[in-house]
Amino acid sequence: MTSNEIRNAFLSFYAARAHSVVPSASLVPDDPTIMLTIAGMVPFKPVFMGAVSRPDVPRATSSQKCIRTNDIENVGVTKRHHTFFEMLGNFSFGDYFKKDAIRWAWQLLTEVYEIPPDRLAVSVYERDDEALAIWRDDVGVPEARIQRLGDEDNFWASGPTGPCGPCSEIYFDFEPASDAPVDLQDDVRFIELYNLVFMQYSRDVGGNLTPLAAKNIDTGMGLERMAQVLQRVDNNYETDLILPIMQTVAALVDTTFETAAEKEKTSLKVVGDHLRAVSHLIADGVRPSNIGRGYIVRRLIRRVVRHARLLGIEGPFTTDVLPVVAELARDAGLPGVHDKLAEVTTEIEREEVRFLATLERGEDCLADVLADMKAAKKEVVSGEDAFELYDTFGFPLELTEEIAAENGFTVDTDAFEVCMTKQRNRARAARESGSFNVGSNALLAAAAAAAGPTSFEGYSTTNRVSVLLRQSPFYAEGGGQVGDTGILRAPGGVVRVSDTRREGGAYVHVGEVVDGLVSVGDVVHASVDATGRRRIMAHHTATHLLQAALKQVIPDGGISQAGSLVDVDRLRFDFNCPRAVTQDELQNVENIINGWIADAHDTEVAVMSLDEAKKAGAVAMFGEKYDATKVRVVDIPGVSMELCGGTHVQNTADIGLFKIVSEAGPSSGVRRIEAICGAAVMPYLTVRDAAVRQLSTSLKARPEELAARVSTLQEDLRARSKELEVARAELAVAKAMSLVNEAESVGNNSFIVAQLEGTVSSDSLKAAVESLGNSLGETGVVMLACENSGKVSFAASVGKQAQKQGILAGKLVGSVAKLCGGGGGGRPNFAQAGGRDATKLSAALDMGAEGPLKHEQTVERLYLF
Secondary structure, three states: OOHHHHHHHHHHHHHOOOOEEEOOOOOOOOOOOOOOOOOOOHHHHHHHOOOOOOOOOOEEEEEEEEEOOOOHHHOOOOOOOOOEEEEEEEEEEOOOOHHHHHHHHHHHHHHHOOOOHHHEEEEEEOOOHHHHHHHHHHHOOOHHHEEEEOHHHHEEEOOOOEEEEEEEEEEEEOOOOOOOOOOOOOOOOEEEEEEEEEEEEEEOOOOOEEEEEEEEEEEEEEHHHHHHHHOOOOOHHHOOOOHHHHHHHHHHOOOOOOOOOHHHHHHHHHHHHHHHHHHHHHHOOOOOOOOHHHHHHHHHHHHHHHHHHHOOOOOOOHHHOHHHHHHHHHHOOOOHHHHOHHHHHHHHHHHHHHHHHHHHHHHHHHHHHHHHHHHHOOOEEOHHHHHHHHHHHOOOHHHHHHHHHHOOOEEOHHHHHHHHHHHHHHHHHHHOOOOOOHHHOHHHHHHHHHHOOOEEOOOOOOOOOOHHHOEEOOOOOEOOEOOOOEEEEEOOEEEEEEEEEEEOOEEEEEEEEEEEOOOOOOOOEEEEOHHHHHHHHHHHHHHHHHHHHHHHHOOOOOOEEEEEEEOOOOEEEEEEOOOOOOHHHHHHHHHHHHHHHHOOOEOEEEEEOHHHHHHHOOEOOOOOOOOOOOEEEEEEOOOEEEEOOOOOOOEHHHHOOEEEEEEEEEEOOEEEEEEEEHHHHHHHHHHHHHHHHHHHHHHOOOHHHHHHHHHHHHHHHHHHHHHHHHHHHHHHHHHHHOOHHHOEEEOOEEEEEEEOOOOOOHHHHHHHHHHHHHHHHHHEEEEEEEEEOOEEEEEEEEOHHHHHOOOOHHHHHHHHHHHOOOEEEEOOOEEEEEEOOHHHHHHHHHHHHHHHHHHOOOHHHOOOO
């Protein structure tokens, strides 16, 4: 059976038994406590946990796309580990239970999929006599093929407390004629196909189990595993779900999956699996980044790039493979990747190109480290070396661990974390240089802990506080909002508060004694700077409006908050988005927000449980931790509802005017908007009005004519720059062609290694190298260099015959650029590189010429200078 036939047969089987067929949910769950959809039951979790009422149809079936990365190092190594997979499942919400679930599962496997009963074996929970009896007496499975397993294998729980229950699993037996007793933990002989969870208890904090009034069924069957069995292949990767991807990649290096060596097969499996995973994640709105889900995408793409290099693929290649991934997904009834293929391709290719440079530099450095370790007979890469790779080259720790393991080494990760902690402390100290550092003051931290938590009462009042500031109207920095400033007046002195921060549960008011003396035990009168508070409140409420407006204007952008800053003078909002926001979209966002401000919407604040807030539709920021019993909800009815502990205006009209001042991309997949509102707008407009007046005078144009006048000047400048660049390129080509007669021969190949004098741009250098390469033909090897402003550039061209002998342009330029403190690479036939130290250029050229021109080394050594 094809994978599509297997999937359709499963869904049709349960649909015929009154199950509602539910389409796959997103890989990004609607639950801030879960990072990714890891199982078929995740979309039904609110029902199982009792958070929402049970559906009218109490039975469901689905084929759910899932992501798991807990065993990422096993992907491609074992026969059945994946990051992306489909989970077939059937679910009962207080309807049928064990007998029907067991009977139908057996019927599906033996009658629909036609698996011989003697190829199946069953596990049950060690104390679940009921399930064992059903398998043995009702279904007819011989007791010798039923194995009891303990809590670790066959008891499911949603957490330390809550719904739980025993499991029963069905296994396929690859050796049914074996005389050995059934041992279902033998993962060579047996593979788990189908897991049936009987959710029948609720566990309390004491570990006591109470039977549920409404018992549930939650099952899962891995489509990839079932395809392996029914398609009679050796592993999950050789099924029609993944094999076409691996074949496409193999063709890029003129091989096939079937004829590849084992190490090559492992790399093909990693590439095939990970490209499926990142394609579906990006299609579901996840963008590569350094945190959370985004880092999973980034890490998987990096592994794709590295394993492609192990296969011999030097440059970007995913654009040739992703259409196959998209077609397979569409055939599977998961059209997201196909519909968003351009977007998916752009994101992956951007990450691919960026990491290629990092990878080459880091691999070279790590190779040196491992070579030194082998010589010294050491087995553990030091944390300091691993950190230097990360800090200097951006080489991820997990990649260092992976490459080290492939060479028989381990990494001292504890020492690496020590180095990371020191770096974070240095960075924090640099940021806080010149200011009072609460975090580094152990005495203050101890005092804050002894004082206990501060009860913040500044939402409605800004004028009262008691001894030790156990109560305070000052807002402590958090949730993106800066801390309040103001005055503390004691009987004998005055403190001007410049910042308010959190230390555990206490609020620490940082300031300066500007008059008299203040002593422990004083009762102080606390006054928040009311003007500053009003401006902060306006910017914070405007931030909520900004997120709501962006979701309206870019409905398919997967807009979600990735960070924020709310200050007296501005707001900054970071959000996940795959592209830049256009000027028209920004103007639309600005218009919508100013419309909401003019409509004078009241702001409503309520405190409720987290579940109540989610049911009401409140937006929670992923990665934030919330108290399940009490959260603060800020609601602007019909406009925005968010979980937020910050201070806000009582009515949107209090914001005044809203103005976006910039839009940029601080990191891949993340956009940043900075904006101002209220009293902060007038100084901004005054400065810009003065600038416009000055430009109008200088360019002799009215304000409305400035854009056209500047555009004309830019066009003139571009035309002249292009003419100059063409002239420089022609000069560079002429200089280069004068070197043709200086080509020297080694074996069948002709070599030219030289420096072009004068000002030569990278485009001109490229044109010169390509012209020389064309002149020398298929046996030609050309490497030219130039110096500009203390920096050096290299370019190399290698003919087809020379490439076949192992000479690669990327290796040529990469080696010499490294000597000049740089790096680079490219395709086998052409590559460019750069370096920061021009004083080493002469030595680099000598190094480049020494092997091929003086010693006539073998071709294998030409690029290993």
